[in-house]
Amino acid sequence: MINITFPDGAVRQYAPGSSAMDIAKSISEGLARKVLAAEVDGEVWDATRPIDKDAKLKLLTWDDKGAKSTFWHSSAHLMAEALEALYPGVKLGIGPSIESGFYYDIDLGDRQIGEEDLAQIEAKMKELAKTGSTYTRKDVSKADAIQYFTEKQDEYKLELIDGLADGSITFYTQGNFTDLCRGPHIPNTSPIKAIKLTNIAGAYWRGDEKRKMLTRIYGITFPNQKELDEYLVLIEEAKKRDHRKLGKELELFAFSEKVGMGLPLWLPKGAMLRERLQNFLQGAQIERGYLPVVTPHIGSKQLYVTSGHWDKYGKDSFRPITTPQEGEEYMLKPMNCPHHCEIYKAQPRSYKDLPLRLAEFGTVYRYEQHGELHGLTRVRGFCQDDAHLFCRPDQVKEEFMKVIDLVLHVFRSLDFKDFTAQVSLRDPENPAKYIGTDENWVIAEQAIIESAEEKGLPYVIETGEAAFYGPKLDFMVKDALGRKWQLGTIQVDYNLPERFELEYVGSDNGRHRPVMIHRAPFGSLERFIAVLIEHCAGKFPLWLAPTQVKILPISDKFMEYAEEVNLKLRKAGIRTEMDDRNEKIGRKIRDTEMAKVPYMLVLGEKEAQDGTVAVRKQGQGDLGVQPIADVLAMLLEEVENKQ
């Protein structure tokens, strides 16, 4: 007998070779019907796979993450079966589950399919799912695996098998479909009841742009139609938060074909919002000993040859501009660091001057690939809330930790709770990608990991994601549709000080090289605001709202009083607008609600007589009549507390 330990600590004995499904059945038939997979000693297994030795077991049902990914992975196989049935000869790449759903990469040869074909594939999937075919696992030798896919003429699978060790290869079969697959899978196809193929896209084989582009079909499935419907509603709701839609509706920013793609135009409301964020961070930075600097939008090409950026990114930059007479070459600045290095060099520096923290809201221009542009999150001209900290090697860690504190202060102030920290290290396999000495890389990577640890940041390590000049710590946030974007970033750089020959005089009267830390808590104002808009669905906190209060006179008889209230608020620094249209109050309220203005003050005969205002809060309705002074105090307090 083997001992099976359940999550609650209970231990029960079963015959060796019992599967999780057998065990579930021994507990209750109802439970067994819901089991999709099992976690055996921390690893997700097929519920039907025999367990031979003592193990910890957790039965996974739809609500478990591991069950969902198994369910979706099995759905990918089901889709592949449908595709083979509909398009004989189709070749298959890979078909994993993803955060929400699954995809399969396929090569259709000369055939082309489009969105209109998805319904047919869905129908086929449903038909196949109903048969309730079991997913069966089979160990295969490498030779047999190669033979199977050679006969099937699927070069993609053969390439995958090529990278696998003999003895570790498994096939899974359901119905007429067999796939090279590590598993696990759900017991059979029947729980897959609701199916939606969401989109179709191209994807390079193995993510390599030099290789063939396959057709990727994305989909999502659920055990019942209701959950699918709910999911689709959720997606629709998320689309309403899209910053591109809200940016237009709330008159924050615009794009123009004539100005050029990826070059945002900030409308007055957006510009003021941006300015407030900038002032907020500026204030926090001044408190923390940062010094403002200003540098031009262009710099001579030589500056970037010195920095190494020309070599690395020259080909992928906007081309240099030249002076008409002398032919001198200048670049639109793609980053601010080289300019800041020259500011450092403008004066002799002592160890007593360090750390020197030079900050600039600097606009930079980068050539981003056409297809990569995306609203405000990926643009060609953007403003970095940049600063470069020049410090002694022994100050790196402390400065790094202070920056983490600043980033967290910014995130907290804007109620960003859902972020992940990502530590990007170099790829040890590919040292040629990076510049700088091995020793410095080790020191810098160590400093970052230690800082993250000591600050208690939950972080993930991404090997090979470092910048070419140094490792970094990025703060990643998701947009409304779940796409991940990098906002705040902190990067250690031992390289630029070297290239620019930056020095300071130490207490020993000798010359030493400072270390540089690049950092931007927002990342860029454009991207930050994009995420902020989606985060709050356009309902900005009072201190950021473009219009904080809208004054709504019931009719133009009360215009005089409305003007008086308006003036009072404005004098106190509240951003107001007045709706003096000849409209009914219901209409004015509706329009103001939809414009997401935080507060409305309704003014009529009663209010004019008593010197009061009827307060209405966006999304919350009528708050009742109050004296102006009270309302003003309430508003000012809310602004002060950044709520």
Next chain:
RNA sequence: GCCAAAGUAGCUCAGCUGGUAGAGCAGCUGAUUUGUAAUCAGCAGGUCGGGGGUUCGAGUCCCUUCUUUGGCUCCA
């Protein structure tokens, strides 16, 4: 850059197999003077993304180009 799709009034969208471009909202004008999510009427508004072609005739069919969207690749 690559794969796929879309582009009709300021916005949201209709326009069947080719036969002179349409609605709602927004805008303007007028009436209405209004009490917590849309008052009524009238007017104006478009080289149907740009260019080329097929046709007696193109928003509709074909080619090309630009932009946008969803992905892929890239991201100092």
